[in-house]
Structure formats: structure tokens, C-alpha cells
Amino acid sequence: MRVAWRRARADLWPLLVTVLVVALTVGLTDAVPRLLTSRSDAAVRDAVERADPPADLVVTSTYGAGMSNPESGEAETRAGVDDAAVRIQQAMPRSLRPLLGPPAADATSIDLTLSTPKVPSGGVLWMTYLWAGGEPAVRWTSGAAPGPGADGTVRLGLSGAVARVLGVGAGDRFEAKKPDHTVVPVLVTGVFEPQDPHDRVWAARPEVLEPRIVGPDGAPTTVVAGLLSAASLPPARAALEPDGVTRTFRFPVDARALDYAGSRAIVQKLAALESSPDRLNAPGPEPRLTTRLGDVLTQARQRVSATWSQAMVVLAGLAGAAVLVLLVSADLLARRRSTALRTLRARGRSLTDIAARSAAESAVVVGAGAAVGLALGAAAARGPVTWPWVVVVVVAGVLAPPAFATVTAARSEARRVPTDRHRRRMAQRVRTVRRLSVEAALVVLALAALAALRHRGVVSLSGPADLALAAAPVLVAAAGALLLWRAVPPLLGGALRVARRSRRAGGLLALARARSTGAVLPFVALVVVTTLVALCGALAGTARAGQTDGSWDSVGADALVRTPTPSSTLPDVAARLAAARGVDAVAVGRVQARANLFDAPGVDTVRVLAVDPRAYGELLARTRFGAAPQLATLAGASREAATRTEPGPLPALVPTSLVGAHPSLRWAGVTVDLAPVGPAPALPAQQPDGSSAAPTVVVDRTALAAVARAVAAARAAQTGVTLVGPESPVADPDTIWAVGPGAAAAARAVAPTGADVVGRAQWLADRRADPLAGGLLALVALVALVCAGLAAVVVVLDAAATAPDRARSLATARVLGLRGRDAARVATGELLPPTLVAAVGGVLLGVLLVGAIVAPLALRLVTGQAGDPGVVLPWWAVVPVALLTATVVAVVAVESSARRRERLGQVLRVR
Known part of the structure; x- marks a missing residue:
């Protein structure tokens, strides 16, 4: 235990890097899905609350020919309207009952034309009976409530506003005409004022309280409604036979009872009810159920699905980048312990034992990081752990150090090298074929995943297969990094040929070191994390610019007035x-x-x-x-x-x-x-x-x-x-x-x-305040920031891995006459070219990736555009280039400061 602790303390900072990377990645990948679920629920509720017209469930039915008896009285009205509303509510499927509020019902006539002293040009009259747990509470300012009648006259009550517009009062009579020009005599029994004008019972027919003027200004039409009582409804039905009165049962939807997870089942249930409304025990021949709730939920689900797709792509990229950083950290740890590992192997320690000891250490380190990450994730959002992401990061973090330690220890064994040149060439060809096969397989896998993602389009990426599709961008980035790595040696070779013509040795030494010390794993990791920064930047820039374009698409100007x-x-x-x-x-x-x-x-x-x-x-x-x-x-x-x-x-x-x-x-x-x-x-x-x-x-x-x-x-x-x-x-x-x-x-x-007034600035503000769009942009910005930090970490880890060899070579050069300032320039020239190639290549690859996945990720559903938005790269997407350059300069400055304390004897010591 003491030996393990001394070994860990000697390599403390690489282990702390592992803890930090694991904690950040686990915390983000664990909390974000729960936060997205919360945002998805909020988006579904917000869509239902903002629906215009409202997404209520509406059941309509007529009475049918021959079903009216003017002498049936209040009992028939209550059975056909009040009790029918209760029966429909009880027949609602159990899954829908928590969503629906108390029903409101009305029995309303067809459009009737009327002509009164103050409305000589004519108007439209609706006779309506209203119920919402009871008849409306009113105060009769004159006359009384309408009662039954057997003389063929329909008795109505009018609100004060309607009575003033029509120019009639209690006791007055007028005529209403049906579409077939049949006359229906009407008696105004009283004028009333509502006790609560905001009571939901009036929402079905607001014209009962306030007249509505429609049509062109040159020929306006006044639309009013008169109030029927339970006693006066049967005579009105008899006067309007056969189908002059329609019953409407309205069930308001409580948006607070909705969530994204259950919305799919609700849409399916609503479709079944709309096709078979007889399940609701609704009265009358051929009742119908209509609602916008299914369409509203479907549109909301599409937007949520698009947001999940984009978020899963970003999280998959973050997880892949973290795994690569953990591999680079494990490689550094193995290099720092190479002497000790080879000594253990030379003393007879088995590779299995070396791997087990390294795995035990990595399990403790990664476990500590995962525990911190899970605690952070739980603090950010409560809920079940998102195990797929956590398992990927933890498994990679635990297995990487033993793998690199085993490989490093195995290199100490003597290898037999064939003396035959032909056999050596064949062995080299086998290694080349294996390497190319792995690279080709990765390229094929990346292209296949990208093609599948483009083909499938917007999906909710949650299953194991979908996670593989979400990893398509990071796979493409890794494949592109390998291809870009093949371009580094020719570039350095060309620069080296130019440097040989110079009279100064600094550039020649720097390029020679860069060509001989470059490693593929840090380069690939650097390209991938830089690609992710550019990808996140392009997604954020495209989304914000797309929202602006969407405001123009929807409004067409800074303000729109529509009548x-x-x-x-x-x-x-x-x-x-x-x-x-x-x-x-x-x-x-x-x-x-x-x-x-x-x-x-x-x-x-x-x-x-x-x-x-x-x-x-x-x-x-x-x-x-x-x-x-x-x-x-x-x-x-x-x-x-x-x-x-x-x-x-x-x-x-x-x-x-x-x-x-x-x-x-x-x-x-x-x-x-x-x-x-x-x-x-x-x-x-x-x-x-x-x-x-x-x-x-x-x-x-x-x-x-x-x-x-x-x-x-x-x-x-x-x-x-x-x-x-x-x-x-x-x-x-x-x-x-x-x-x-x-x-x-x-x-x-x-x-x-x-008139409806729409301001473009307000439309844009509402879209940007949307829980889905705002959450996605916040996630993208956070992942971009984390990936930028990971890129700097990769540069530091790579520089630390090659630092001992660089220190020896530069010390030797200083003994031979190289000045300290030139030694710093050589170190910068060794580290900077591969870093810049990786950074610039990653930015370009990220922009190309965004252009390839904008359409399948349906970013238009987040921006509110009619078509796919154009790719917009914000200025901060290229910050990694400057950040990595500054990191290289800082690393060189630290190394130069450490070399000032070196002694000549240490430099010339032969090991």
C-alpha cells in the first residue's frame, strides 16, 4: 500500500487530471439528460398553454329530427346537456382524465338573422343554453329568467350590452329567421348583468355578454347571443327542428398535468377517440370529437425530438473527447513509469500482475472522479442516473492505464529481429497493412454512421443503436484526424527542407524534433476536441442566426398588423x-x-x-x-x-x-x-x-x-x-x-x-426564451467551453510526455553553444506546428460537419424557420487556435524556467 501511495504521489498531477476529466464528463453527461427531460416537459406544457385556439377536447352532437318536445321542461334539458356532460367525463379513458378539467356545455342554435330598430341592416343571433357545473349566475336588472312556452315563441334573456345594441328590453318581441326563411318569434323576458363576467361558463359564447362586429366596415354584421334557460331550451329546439340546435361539450386541458414522456400515448389515445367517439357515450346521432391537442403535442414532440438529437450529438462528442483525453493521460502515466515497469518485468513480474495493480489504482482514481461527477449531476438535476454515458467514461478511464502499462512493460522484452532483409520488409508490410486496415475500418464506420444519421433525420436518440448514431460526428472527427495525421509528415518534411537552407540552426533543430517526436494519439485527441469546439460554436451561431431569420420568415417586417x-x-x-x-x-x-x-x-x-x-x-x-x-x-x-x-x-x-x-x-x-x-x-x-x-x-x-x-x-x-x-x-x-x-x-x-399585431423583436425574444432553445444553446456553450479546456489539457499532457527527451536534447544543444532564448524557440517550434495543424484542421472539420448534419438534426424546428438554416460560424469558434498557441507558449516558458536550474554536470552525465 505504501509503495502504491508513493507511486501515486510521484505522479499526482496526471492522476488529478484524470479525476477532473472524469468528474466533469460524468457530471455533464449525467445531469444534462435529466435537465433536457425537464425542459421537454416545460416545452410541451408551454405549447399547450400558448395554443391559439385552445387545445380543448370538444364533443359536438345534434339532437336529431323528431327529438324535440316543447313541453318536456327542465328535466329533459338537464338529462340531455348537464347529465350528458358528466357521462362523457366519466367515459373518458383513465389516461386522459387527469389532463381534463371540469366540462362546460352549451346548446346553441344555428345562425339566425334578425332585424331590430337599432340594427336595421340585420344581424346574426345565436340562442344558447350555457352550463358549467350549473347555469350562469346572473342578476336580472329588468324582467325575469326565460321560462317554458307553448305558443311557439322562444323566450330569451339578453345581457345589458346586447339589449342596448339591439334596442330592445324586457317584454319586447322580434323575429328571427332560419336559413330557409322560416320565422321564429322571440320574446325577451328579461335583461341581466353577469355576477362574474370572467366565469368560464361565458367562454363558450362570449357574444352573450358583448356583441361582436364582423365583416367589412362598409357592411358590418352584428353578432349577438341570447341566453336560454333549462326551461326555455325545449321550446327553442322545437322551433328550430330538425337540426337547428347543436350541443357542445368542452373539456379544458390542464397543461400542468402533461409531460413529454406520456405525450405519445396521449396522441394515440386522442386519435382513437376521434375515429370512434361513440366510446364516450355522447348523446345524439353521430357525435364528433375534435381537438387540437394531438396536433399541438405532435409539433411539440417534433421540436423536443430535434433538441434531443442535437443534445445527444453534443454529449456523445463530449464523451468521446473525454475518452481520448483519458487515453492520452494514461499514455503519459505509462511513459513516466516506463523505467519502473520495465524493472518489474525484468524481475519476473507477470504482465497480468502489472495490469491488475494498475487497474486497482485507476479504479480508485476514476471512482473518485465518478463519485464527484455524480454528486455534481445530482445537485444540478434530481433523477435516475444516466448510466450509458457514465459507464462509457468510467470503463475507458479504468481500462486505459492497465492497457498502456502492460504494453510499456512488454516492450522491455527482447524481440527477435530477422536478419533476412526480405523478412524484415514483410514484417513491416504486415504492420502497415494492419494499421491501414484499422484506419480504413474507422473511416468506413464513421461514414456509415454519418450516412445513417442523415438518412434517419430527427429521432430521439436514447437507445443503444441511437447512441452509435449520435457518435457519428465524433467518429468522423477521429477518422478525419487520422487522415490529417498523414499530412503532417509531408508538411514537416517540406518545412525541414526549407530550414536546411537557413544559416541558423534553431529552425532546423525544431522541425527535426517535431518530425521525430510526434505521436498520433495526442494529435487525434487534439483534432477531435477542437472539432467539437468548432461544431458547438457553429451550432450555436447557426441557431441564433436562424432564429433571427425565422423572425423575418414569420413576421416579414418589424411589425405586422392583420385583421x-x-x-x-x-x-x-x-x-x-x-x-x-x-x-x-x-x-x-x-x-x-x-x-x-x-x-x-x-x-x-x-x-x-x-x-x-x-x-x-x-x-x-x-x-x-x-x-x-x-x-x-x-x-x-x-x-x-x-x-x-x-x-x-x-x-x-x-x-x-x-x-x-x-x-x-x-x-x-x-x-x-x-x-x-x-x-x-x-x-x-x-x-x-x-x-x-x-x-x-x-x-x-x-x-x-x-x-x-x-x-x-x-x-x-x-x-x-x-x-x-x-x-x-x-x-x-x-x-x-x-x-x-x-x-x-x-x-x-x-x-x-x-386586429392581431405581431412584433418581430417580440417574436424573436419569445423564441430565444423558449425552454428548449435556451437550454440547447446553454448546453452547446458549456460543452464548447469544456472541450476548449480539454484541448489545452491535451497539449499539456503531450508536452509532458515528450519533455524529458526534449530537455536532454536542448541541454546538449546549449552545451554546444545554443543560447537559452534560442532553446525556447526550438521548443516552441517543436510543439507548435502539429498543434496548429490539429487546431486549424479541427475547426475546418467542425464547420463541414455542421453543414452535413444541420438538415438531419432539424435545426429549423429550434430556430422557427421554414427551411434549414445556413451554417454560421461565430468568432469564438476559432478561439481554440489562439488558446492552444498560448498554451504552447506557456508550456515552453515553464520548461525554460526549469532548465535555468540545470547544472553542467547533470547535462553531461552519461546514463
């Missing part, structure tokens, strides 16, 4: 926005996300962008999309079409594949022939909701309206049917884009009521 329906007043709003401070350019237009296109090979649906080409071109020139000269061409070509009164082609910018074609566009009920005048410019590739946009057709908004009306007028002259009138909102705008530092704030100030 639910086209409005002729938007140009006035745009004018006020353009006059606001901090707004540089404004454009207004109509965006039709889906429109049918005919006679277009390979394209059936397009996105139509109807704008003022010149104004929109000025706006695009101030965005990342850049100037679009095609828009000026479109403006010139559309000048004649804007005043057209006869049918004719509409100039348009179309997808590149359709230039030269003669497509037709379906718009406002008519078919308009398009005349392509050029390819569409680079435009936002996504809708504001994040969905990918269809191929885009850009037209002049004024010309579109003129041509559509001309085509409609010609068709009306032939058929007598008018589809588009002179006042129809054929191309009224629904979108405003604005750029400038104050565009977002100004847009919120002038946006009309009900």
Missing part, C-alpha cells in the same frame, strides 16, 4: 402608421394563404400576395430579403390592367417553375388568367402562426380588383348571375407591414380593434 377580415379602412390605418415616429416604410396588402391555381404543372395551391408593388418593394429593401427589382417590373406591367374594364390577363410574379407558363387563378368566385412577368422575389416563407407558406404569386392589388370585376361583369352579361359587384371587397387589404425601430409600438397604437 380577421379584409377592411377598406386599412390604407388609412397604414397612413397613420407611416406618419408615426420611428417608422421607415409601410406597405398594405391582401394575403390569401390558400388559393387554387389551374394549368400550372406541379402546383395546385398558392399563396396570393396582393400589394402595391412599389410600396412593398420599398419595404422589402429595408428588410433582410433585400431589394426586389421584380416588383418594379410588376408595377409597370400592371399599369394598364389597373384600369381595365374588359377581361384580360393579370400580370403576376410567380414561382420560378411557372415562368413561361399560362396559369389561371381562382379569386372571388371567378377565374383570372395570369400573365407571368417574372419570378417572385424572396418573401417570408411562413405564416404568422408558424405554418409553412405555399408557393407565392404576387399581383398588383388594384389590378387584381379591376381584372376580377371585369371578368365577373363579362360572365354576368353571359349568364345573368352577378358574382362580384362594384362595391365588393375583391382586394380589400387585411395586412399591414411596417419596418423601423418604432414600428412595433406604433402598430400597437394605431391597430384597429380585433
Whole structure:
């Protein structure tokens, strides 16, 4: 035990390096998967909470023909609505019950038209019965709650706001009409005020409390709802036979009860329920279950899967780099103990015994490091240990020192060397073939893993086979390092030939030493860890730049204002926005996300962008999309079409594949022939909701309206049917884009009521605050920092391994007249060239690797882009080159300081 302790104390710093490397690697690889799991759960919950419209489970059913009895009373209503909601809740699968909140139900009529003194142009009325554990709590300011009626009149209660808009009160009557123009008499029995306007019972039909105005400003439509009671619902159903009332049972989803692990089963269960809603014991003929929860969870799972893929690739690289550093450390330890190991072997100690003693020491050292790492991982995130990563690092750390010690001890044995030159050549050829076979096998394995990773794409890398795929980048880095190692001797040989022509011996000695002392293992380790730093840097830079590009793809400007329906007043709003401070350019237009296109090979649906080409071109020139000269061409070509009164082609910018074609566009009920005048410019590739946009057709908004009306007028002259009138909102705008530092704030100030305002800066901030994206970038930055430190450690370990030979050769050179300053330059020249080749080669290899794996890792799901982001290398990705250069200089400075204390007798001693 004392001998082992003295031996360990003599080589303390290499053992401490092993402890540090094992602790850092085990701590990171153990904690990160648990942290990612927590972030994945948060991402799933956040996606459900932010879903718009909400991801509730909604069961709908009609009553069916002949199922109404106006005299059935409150009991029938409670059985058909209240009790039905409870039965559906009880029939929900056990796996879904914890996710769902208490149900809310409503029985609502179809759209009924009405006309009252204050709404002479007509409006839309919904008759609705609301229930959420009970009927709404209201206070009747006049009249009373609606009761049963047998005279065919439907009795309703109205909120104060609705009564004021309609101009009616308690006791008043008006008529509502069904779509078949059948008249339904309505009696207002009372006017009420809600006791709690924020009660969830009102969420199903908020029009009961506040009227809603829809449609263009020139012809608005007022939408209101009247409140039915349990007693007045049966007469309303009888008046609206056969299918005039629909029951809706809404189950809110509690996002806090969701997690990533159980989301797959939930998606499958929801799909089964949507295909067989009869399992829920829902009333009525052919009930339906609809929900966005499955789609929301699927999209969230895709983003989580992409993040896991990227994180597993980074962790696999870190584990591989740590293993290589442990191998370099074990090699150094064996070199430092080479004399003692050979002495033990010469005294008769078996190789098995030497390996066992070394394994016992390494087990203690690695075990201490693993314990520290596991403690750090547990402190960072609680949960089960991530054993696959821990086992890889621990096994490598335990087995590497015995292997190198055994090989070093075995070298002390005398080897028989054939005297025949032919046999020596054959033996050398066998060794060369073995070495090349190993290298070729590694290259083939790396390429196969990379090809498999590119083929499979986004997966959750968790199984043993998937971990092998996650290791594809580190395998490629190792294979590339071996190939790069083959280029080092020719480079040093060329430099050596140049140095021989110099009159100074420093460069010649340095290059000769570098050529004779270079080792493949430290070089490969250095290339791999440098590649990982560049890989992490490129991933981080690409992700951040991609998020910025994603904000432009989604918003299209610094601010976007979109109204639910086209409005002729938007140009006035745009004018006020353009006059606001901090707004540089404004454009207004109509965006039709889906429109049918005919006679277009390979394209059936397009996105139509109807704008003022010149104004929109000025706006695009101030965005990342850049100037679009095609828009000026479109403006010139559309000048004649804007005043057209006869049918004719509409100039348009179309997808590149359709230039030269003669497509037709379906718009406002008519078919308009398009005349392509050029390819569409680079435009936002996504809708504001994040969905990918269809191929885009850009037209002049004024010309579109003129041509559509001309085509409609010609068709009306032939058929007598008018589809588009002179006042129809054929191309009224629904979108405003604005750029400038104050565009977002100004847009919120002038946006009309009900409009959706999206700021690009806010979109970008939300994306960067996303738990998945933020966690991934933090992980990448941390691993890059650790790998940079490991690269410096490799340089120090490699320099320490060759330090004794370098000290003897430089001391001898100093005795022969080499100055101390020149000796430092020789040492620098010996260590620096291989280090720089490895560092620069690793950076280039890392950038190439990112370009190869951006698509299969689906980084676009993290950045929010429509397509794969372009590779962006941040400046700090090349820091390892400067860091390793500084490390070499520091090592040489330390060695030079140690050589100042050498004595001439020690230098000249013959050993």
C-alpha cells in the first residue's frame, strides 16, 4: 500500500487530471439528460398553454329530427346537456382524465338573422343554453329568467350590452329567421348583468355578454347571443327542428398535468377517440370529437425530438473527447513509469500482475472522479442516473492505464529481429497493412454512421443503436484526424527542407524534433476536441442566426398588423402608421394563404400576395430579403390592367417553375388568367402562426380588383348571375407591414380593434426564451467551453510526455553553444506546428460537419424557420487556435524556467 501511495504521489498531477476529466464528463453527461427531460416537459406544457385556439377536447352532437318536445321542461334539458356532460367525463379513458378539467356545455342554435330598430341592416343571433357545473349566475336588472312556452315563441334573456345594441328590453318581441326563411318569434323576458363576467361558463359564447362586429366596415354584421334557460331550451329546439340546435361539450386541458414522456400515448389515445367517439357515450346521432391537442403535442414532440438529437450529438462528442483525453493521460502515466515497469518485468513480474495493480489504482482514481461527477449531476438535476454515458467514461478511464502499462512493460522484452532483409520488409508490410486496415475500418464506420444519421433525420436518440448514431460526428472527427495525421509528415518534411537552407540552426533543430517526436494519439485527441469546439460554436451561431431569420420568415417586417377580415379602412390605418415616429416604410396588402391555381404543372395551391408593388418593394429593401427589382417590373406591367374594364390577363410574379407558363387563378368566385412577368422575389416563407407558406404569386392589388370585376361583369352579361359587384371587397387589404425601430409600438397604437399585431423583436425574444432553445444553446456553450479546456489539457499532457527527451536534447544543444532564448524557440517550434495543424484542421472539420448534419438534426424546428438554416460560424469558434498557441507558449516558458536550474554536470552525465 505504501509503495502504491508513493507511486501515486510521484505522479499526482496526471492522476488529478484524470479525476477532473472524469468528474466533469460524468457530471455533464449525467445531469444534462435529466435537465433536457425537464425542459421537454416545460416545452410541451408551454405549447399547450400558448395554443391559439385552445387545445380543448370538444364533443359536438345534434339532437336529431323528431327529438324535440316543447313541453318536456327542465328535466329533459338537464338529462340531455348537464347529465350528458358528466357521462362523457366519466367515459373518458383513465389516461386522459387527469389532463381534463371540469366540462362546460352549451346548446346553441344555428345562425339566425334578425332585424331590430337599432340594427336595421340585420344581424346574426345565436340562442344558447350555457352550463358549467350549473347555469350562469346572473342578476336580472329588468324582467325575469326565460321560462317554458307553448305558443311557439322562444323566450330569451339578453345581457345589458346586447339589449342596448339591439334596442330592445324586457317584454319586447322580434323575429328571427332560419336559413330557409322560416320565422321564429322571440320574446325577451328579461335583461341581466353577469355576477362574474370572467366565469368560464361565458367562454363558450362570449357574444352573450358583448356583441361582436364582423365583416367589412362598409357592411358590418352584428353578432349577438341570447341566453336560454333549462326551461326555455325545449321550446327553442322545437322551433328550430330538425337540426337547428347543436350541443357542445368542452373539456379544458390542464397543461400542468402533461409531460413529454406520456405525450405519445396521449396522441394515440386522442386519435382513437376521434375515429370512434361513440366510446364516450355522447348523446345524439353521430357525435364528433375534435381537438387540437394531438396536433399541438405532435409539433411539440417534433421540436423536443430535434433538441434531443442535437443534445445527444453534443454529449456523445463530449464523451468521446473525454475518452481520448483519458487515453492520452494514461499514455503519459505509462511513459513516466516506463523505467519502473520495465524493472518489474525484468524481475519476473507477470504482465497480468502489472495490469491488475494498475487497474486497482485507476479504479480508485476514476471512482473518485465518478463519485464527484455524480454528486455534481445530482445537485444540478434530481433523477435516475444516466448510466450509458457514465459507464462509457468510467470503463475507458479504468481500462486505459492497465492497457498502456502492460504494453510499456512488454516492450522491455527482447524481440527477435530477422536478419533476412526480405523478412524484415514483410514484417513491416504486415504492420502497415494492419494499421491501414484499422484506419480504413474507422473511416468506413464513421461514414456509415454519418450516412445513417442523415438518412434517419430527427429521432430521439436514447437507445443503444441511437447512441452509435449520435457518435457519428465524433467518429468522423477521429477518422478525419487520422487522415490529417498523414499530412503532417509531408508538411514537416517540406518545412525541414526549407530550414536546411537557413544559416541558423534553431529552425532546423525544431522541425527535426517535431518530425521525430510526434505521436498520433495526442494529435487525434487534439483534432477531435477542437472539432467539437468548432461544431458547438457553429451550432450555436447557426441557431441564433436562424432564429433571427425565422423572425423575418414569420413576421416579414418589424411589425405586422392583420385583421380577421379584409377592411377598406386599412390604407388609412397604414397612413397613420407611416406618419408615426420611428417608422421607415409601410406597405398594405391582401394575403390569401390558400388559393387554387389551374394549368400550372406541379402546383395546385398558392399563396396570393396582393400589394402595391412599389410600396412593398420599398419595404422589402429595408428588410433582410433585400431589394426586389421584380416588383418594379410588376408595377409597370400592371399599369394598364389597373384600369381595365374588359377581361384580360393579370400580370403576376410567380414561382420560378411557372415562368413561361399560362396559369389561371381562382379569386372571388371567378377565374383570372395570369400573365407571368417574372419570378417572385424572396418573401417570408411562413405564416404568422408558424405554418409553412405555399408557393407565392404576387399581383398588383388594384389590378387584381379591376381584372376580377371585369371578368365577373363579362360572365354576368353571359349568364345573368352577378358574382362580384362594384362595391365588393375583391382586394380589400387585411395586412399591414411596417419596418423601423418604432414600428412595433406604433402598430400597437394605431391597430384597429380585433386586429392581431405581431412584433418581430417580440417574436424573436419569445423564441430565444423558449425552454428548449435556451437550454440547447446553454448546453452547446458549456460543452464548447469544456472541450476548449480539454484541448489545452491535451497539449499539456503531450508536452509532458515528450519533455524529458526534449530537455536532454536542448541541454546538449546549449552545451554546444545554443543560447537559452534560442532553446525556447526550438521548443516552441517543436510543439507548435502539429498543434496548429490539429487546431486549424479541427475547426475546418467542425464547420463541414455542421453543414452535413444541420438538415438531419432539424435545426429549423429550434430556430422557427421554414427551411434549414445556413451554417454560421461565430468568432469564438476559432478561439481554440489562439488558446492552444498560448498554451504552447506557456508550456515552453515553464520548461525554460526549469532548465535555468540545470547544472553542467547533470547535462553531461552519461546514463
